[in-house]
Amino acid sequence: MEKKPELIPAWDAHVHLGGLPGSVPQRVAALLKHADRVGVEKIVVFMGTTWASHPTPDKFRRDNDEVLQAIAAAPDRVMGFVYLNPRYERECLAELDRCVRDGPMVGVKLWIAMTCDRPELDPIARRSGELHVPILQHAYWRVGEALVDESRPPDMAVLAARHPQTSFICAHTGNDWERGIRAIRATRNVYVEICGSDPTAGMVEMAVREVGAERVLYGSDAAGRSYASQLAKVYGAEIPEEFKRLILRDNLRRLLGPALAARGVKR
């Protein structure tokens, strides 16, 4: 009989409600069932059951309503980030207030509505800093053409440099992680989040070497990817055990700490 290795408790910074069947509570149940198998204690969920790259305010409010449902389905385990489209400044700020200031959400998710170095993002970045919640920005560095309005890690560095009081999460580490890590390493308020690419040996080691273990976050991109495949990037990394604990849970817990504490959420 093989000995089952000890699981390290994990918080997942990047989970979606898409890619699964059923109602929002059924999707949450499925996500948590798989999370239980691999030691994922809590998940951050954002965007709705259907995605829009350039959502209207009505659409992103509906998406956020679904995330609120997800949180309500398992408030001790599901956290939410509010999804916004920076093309609608007034509506974005109102939605931030509804979901974060007055609601249970603890961060902001931005996808590909606008490249993130643009000044239109400044009001959102400022407000997020005031509310002590991070902004998770999709960032991809493709060898071919980017998607329309898609951000790359250097764009994140530009935005983050303008807002040193706000924390940013570079989702996917740009996918081309060897360039992505370099692009954000000097911008100390940007965290590296490792989700969504094929697991490749050396990724986490490079991130730890270049930005320090305290700035690296585990994420999966479930349900599009499995928790397990992305956990393997950390479990298999040649780094000390205490760094794995930071990456898998403690860094995100620290980053979200003020927002969770303000909401009385058990950590």
Add this chain to the structure above:
Amino acid sequence: MIIDVNVNLSRWPFRRTPCDDPRSLVATLLRNGVGQAWTGTLDGLFHRDVGGANARLAEECQRCGLGLLVPFGSVNPLLPDWHEDVRRCRQDFKMPGIRLHPNYHGYRLDDAVFAEVLQAAQRQGLIVQLVLRMDDVRVQHRLMQVADVDLAPLAKALAVVPRLPVVVLNVSRANSADLKKLAALRMFPSIAPCGREWAAWRSWSRPSPWSACCSAPTCRCFPCSRHCLSSASPS
């Protein structure tokens, strides 16, 4: 015993990885309970002296493998006298199979030469490992952009050699077209698909250091009983 059907010796040209030397690779496999690893060589993708690459592979598996590394030589059917490489793999190096990289070697699965290499493998009693991709096409090095192998013509090619054991490596969960084409191969009892990937199926209960993408989609289109564990180590 865990059998990993997809590991490699030698080095990827654009990156060093933590266990890209045979001894540390074997140590990692052993530490994670792998009892047998079907082993190709990355030199087989890039070197034109494939015979030399396969000879080194056989020698290193013998010298460093602790009985765990089972060599699978490379065959590039666009090279002159490639039949001799097939023969050497079986008769000189006693390999159980060969590994094919159509996209790196420059042919498609509906090219006549692919059918020829399948038939040659069948005559020698070899397993064929067909590798669909080595790297995510979205982030490849700008000097080496290689499209994934198109699986669509495989069913027709296999009709001529229906009992040939074929292991399809590096099925991509990111490429849903792969999955649809894979489903069309279910009628061939000797086909086994592996994401680099399948490890994650197991990893739902046991995270593996090498496991890659979720294999659940491939399990939906292909019986789980025909999946193999495939780590693509050391990458």
